[in-house]
Amino acid sequence: MNELMIIVEIAGRRCALNAHDVSSVIELGEVTPVPRTPDYIAGITAMRSQSMTVIDCRLALGIDPSPFPTDDRGAVVKVAGYPYALIVDRIDDITTSHAEPGSVSGGFGPEWSRVATGMTETPTGPALLIDLAQLIIGPGKLGQAA
Amino acid sequence: MDELLADFVAETREMLEASAGEIVAWEANPADRARLDTIFRFVHTVKGNCGFFDFPRLAALSHAAEDALSDCRAGRREPDTVLVSAVLAVIDRIVAMVDAIEAGEEFPEGGDDALIASLQPGFVPEVAEEKPASTTHEPASSILEKGEPEDPSAETAAASKADSNPGVQRSIRLPVDLLDRVMSGVSDMVLARNDLAHRLRQAGNQPTIDGPFERLTTILSDVRDAITRMRMQRIETLFSAMPRLVRDLSADLGKQVMIDLEGGDVELDREMIETIRDPLTHIIRNSIDHGIEAPADRLANGKREIGLLSISARQSGNTISIVVSDDGAGLNEERIAAKAVSVGLISAAERDRMSREQLMQLVFQAGFSTAEEVSNVSGRGVGLDVVRDNLEKVGGSIDVSSTPGVGSMFTLKVPLTLSIIAGLTVEVGEQRFAIPQSYIEEIIDSKSKSLDFTRMGETALITFRGNRIPCLTLSDVLQLPGKDVADGEHTMVLLRLASGDLFALAIDRIHQHGDLVVKPLAPAVMQSGVYAGSTLLDDGQPILLLDVTNIAMEYNLISDARTRVLQNAAELAEQQQQEELSRAMLFTDYQGRRSAVRLELVQRIETAQAEAIDISANGKRAVIDGVILPLVGLPEGERPSGKIRFLRMSDGTCELLYAVRQVEDAVDLENSLKPVDDDPLVEAVTLVEGQTVGLLNGHELFSRYGEPPEATTKPTCHLPDTDWARTILGPLVDAAGYEVVTGEAEASDVAIILDDADAQEAPSYGECIRLRSQPDAAEQDDSIYRYDRDGLFDALRRARAGGTR
Numbered sequence: 014m015n016e017l018m019i020i021v022e023i024a025g026r027r028c029a030l031n032a033h034d035v036s037s038v039i040e041l042g043e044v045t046p047v048p049r050t051p052d053y054i055a056g057i058t059a060m061r062s063q064s065m066t067v068i069d070c071r072l073a074l075g076i077d078p079s080p081f082p083t084d085d086r087g088a089v090v091k092v093a094g095y096p097y098a099l100i101v102d103r104i105d106d107i108t109t110s111h112a113e114p115g116s117v118s119g120g121f122g123p124e125w126s127r128v129a130t131g132m133t134e135t136p137t138g139p140a141l142l143i144d145l146a147q148l149i150i151g152p153g154k155l156g157q158a159a
Numbered sequence: 160m161d162e163l164l165a166d167f168v169a170e171t172r173e174m175l176e177a178s179a180g181e182i183v184a185w186e187a188n189p190a191d192r193a194r195l196d197t198i199f200r201f202v203h204t205v206k207g208n209c210g211f212f213d214f215p216r217l218a219a220l221s222h223a224a225e226d227a228l229s230d231c232r233a234g235r236r237e238p239d240t241v242l243v244s245a246v247l248a249v250i251d252r253i254v255a256m257v258d259a260i261e262a263g264e265e266f267p268e269g270g271d272d273a274l275i276a277s278l279q280p281g282f283v284p285e286v287a288e289e290k291p292a293s294t295t296h297e298p299a300s301s302i303l304e305k306g307e308p309e310d311p312s313a314e315t316a317a318a319s320k321a322d323s324n325p326g327v328q329r330s331i332r333l334p335v336d337l338l339d340r341v342m343s344g345v346s347d348m349v350l351a352r353n354d355l356a357h358r359l360r361q362a363g364n365q366p367t368i369d370g371p372f373e374r375l376t377t378i379l380s381d382v383r384d385a386i387t388r389m390r391m392q393r394i395e396t397l398f399s400a401m402p403r404l405v406r407d408l409s410a411d412l413g414k415q416v417m418i419d420l421e422g423g424d425v426e427l428d429r430e431m432i433e434t435i436r437d438p439l440t441h442i443i444r445n446s447i448d449h450g451i452e453a454p455a456d457r458l459a460n461g462k463r464e465i466g467l468l469s470i471s472a473r474q475s476g477n478t479i480s481i482v483v484s485d486d487g488a489g490l491n492e493e494r495i496a497a498k499a500v501s502v503g504l505i506s507a508a509e510r511d512r513m514s515r516e517q518l519m520q521l522v523f524q525a526g527f528s529t530a531e532e533v534s535n536v537s538g539r540g541v542g543l544d545v546v547r548d549n550l551e552k553v554g555g556s557i558d559v560s561s562t563p564g565v566g567s568m569f570t571l572k573v574p575l576t577l578s579i580i581a582g583l584t585v586e587v588g589e590q591r592f593a594i595p596q597s598y599i600e601e602i603i604d605s606k607s608k609s610l611d612f613t614r615m616g617e618t619a620l621i622t623f624r625g626n627r628i629p630c631l632t633l634s635d636v637l638q639l640p641g642k643d644v645a646d647g648e649h650t651m652v653l654l655r656l657a658s659g660d661l662f663a664l665a666i667d668r669i670h671q672h673g674d675l676v677v678k679p680l681a682p683a684v685m686q687s688g689v690y691a692g693s694t695l696l697d698d699g700q701p702i703l704l705l706d707v708t709n710i711a712m713e714y715n716l717i718s719d720a721r722t723r724v725l726q727n728a729a730e731l732a733e734q735q736q737q738e739e740l741s742r743a744m745l746f747t748d749y750q751g752r753r754s755a756v757r758l759e760l761v762q763r764i765e766t767a768q769a770e771a772i773d774i775s776a777n778g779k780r781a782v783i784d785g786v787i788l789p790l791v792g793l794p795e796g797e798r799p800s801g802k803i804r805f806l807r808m809s810d811g812t813c814e815l816l817y818a819v820r821q822v823e824d825a826v827d828l829e830n831s832l833k834p835v836d837d838d839p840l841v842e843a844v845t846l847v848e849g850q851t852v853g854l855l856n857g858h859e860l861f862s863r864y865g866e867p868p869e870a871t872t873k874p875t876c877h878l879p880d881t882d883w884a885r886t887i888l889g890p891l892v893d894a895a896g897y898e899v900v901t902g903e904a905e906a907s908d909v910a911i912i913l914d915d916a917d918a919q920e921a922p923s924y925g926e927c928i929r930l931r932s933q934p935d936a937a938e939q940d941d942s943i944y945r946y947d948r949d950g951l952f953d954a955l956r957r958a959r960a961g962g963t964r
Contacts, residue, residue, distance in 0.1 A: 043700060045700065046590065049687040049689055050683065054683055057693055057701045057703070059695055059701045064678050064694075065681075066681040066683065095682070149681075150683070
């Protein structure tokens, strides 16, 4: 399989997002916080008069975000018809993956296994392919424990 | 042309275009089953549609073709080239007829029978050599020509006319998705424009840019209006199916019903039309099934045999109300009550306390259905409670009123669109939120004395107009840091839920209200249960729209359906009691007395310049908003200056103004009223906050001074066409209650002439006021110094009093 991947860094790890799912990369402007929602929902922001939910990927994984810097750009993805902007450490590159995502013996660790489709090989090295639908569900109980 | 007809023509053409290829393919291979099906569907649809429109010839043709084709489909007949030719000829004829319909002209008579005959099995075309299957449409036209030798060019003539006829409004069909994209694009443009406007203001005045920018703004708002209208649809599209529905239903039930539709041109958002389709249908079914009686019963009751069902739509502001009324038997309150008691909605004791109106609203409660037995018409497992729920979901409402034996009337109210609602923006902490306007009953400043704050356990209560109302603090609801309600820094928004329950929401500040374009939120955000959507402020910043019903539900502020009606009854009784305790407007009059007047009489508080007052022998008058009203309350002989405040009072027909020095507050008249005799205008004296206050006698006031308001056209005053007159004199004349005219105007009531101007130019004036430029007057000069404001006002007033008015 030859698919376009967007390589991002989340919590210091190389991750891949399927480029089909990413509609654009935007400068994250002002984010309006949304009270009474889980931590990983950073708020809502507007792009071209469309409001979207901003997700902090590190918190969505249930990882403490403090040691990691963030990119001021966010990747806009559409899941089940709703737009989301993803806050990541860094948006790296666009590349092609050549192999089906595979698993790694020993798994990816409890936080990552939930959101990972598998490991995918790219010319710039391996990356963890992220399942967006799982990512935006948030850490749930697991996150609270971590 | 009729909109429905245009739809029919458009639909027929569309199907034909889609099946044009199929027709050719079928001709090449008559045994092809898939092609046969497509063509069968086409003639079948045409047949169905033209039966609806009463086109007997079209119906006969398509019916014959359908019969022949269905024989083929059922295997009773082998499709051969003769049949194919005949069917194609029929289709061509249908197209020609549709063209004629669109152009609004008669299709030439004759020829149909020959075409229909050619469809019969065993038909042998006379021109046998003209049927090779390789040519496409030749066989078809051969039959056509044979059938109607007198008019071989009818087809082409009609077709060319349809193309060249300018009177026909062309329409195209578009996917709604595309419309939505255009709409959101225009919204983006508006936001970009606002941003640009902001930057331009910062950069200062730039005439070269401001002009084109103004134009852009105008164009953009035009486009926005047009786009909004594109999403609107006439309610006619919904109404058009009703006559048929009513006809079928009444035939099924053996009743005779006439339908009367009104207000079909009211426009409504497409989605909203779909939303109300089912509720409306349900109510109509209900009216015919249970409302309108059988013809014999109607005659026995002295009514016309034919029942009347009328449906009318009306727009008022942002709401559309649709009224469905019938002249049937009306709702039977006894049966409703008996049923409600038997299913346990209310107890017998409660029933006795309820009025007829309240009993009738029970039909909207869940678990209620008056039909003794489930009929196949309205008993479809969907009750009026579902209708009500569906309407409330989109912010609408329904209620019923009925007179036994005369009929009943259902009123549906729905908002104009789903996506644009009126809302109030409020602030709490540093953040803004929006509340739908429809919930807001009243806004109260918590510093106001009428608000009494108490805490019962953990629940906060405020007392407002004698009612204890639960109070939520928005910062608590949203778990934001906020101040305690008790410190009185908040503003209270009273919210009335669709169920009738009332609660107060404490917020920090009110911002603005206006139309909000509501966008959906992601499921993860919706899960919190306190938001209904998001909307963008003018500067493009997104804010959240609060879900008032859900918040109330979370705090158990919604009474369940069982107690709802009862509570409303109790509340009504309470309100009646409340009304007995009168409220009054407290003020200080021009004699310095503290007085009060019953609040019901006060319409509003007006402010006007003293110049608007006119004192004549038979009383004082003042002009407010172009209406002359009698004026009371000013001391005799004294002419106040500057701005004057009035209470504008009304008894329903008559109005008057009461001049007051200071308006204080609205108060409850809690203490007893002590009647007084010395002043006829004072009804009684009472104590308000420990001080005596005279309560004005409304009856006496209106019997002496009340007059129906008399609209005036302002008298006109002609001014010389100079800069000085326009900029300095104009506003003054305007303030004196005149309409300013300049230039070569025709006759005006009064004219002002400058002494340095040529008096000859003046046309016919009722009265002339001459102004001089020197302060000192010459002898025998009745002119006024141009800066003598009082003198000028006096002259203008005299001129008005002296005129015919």
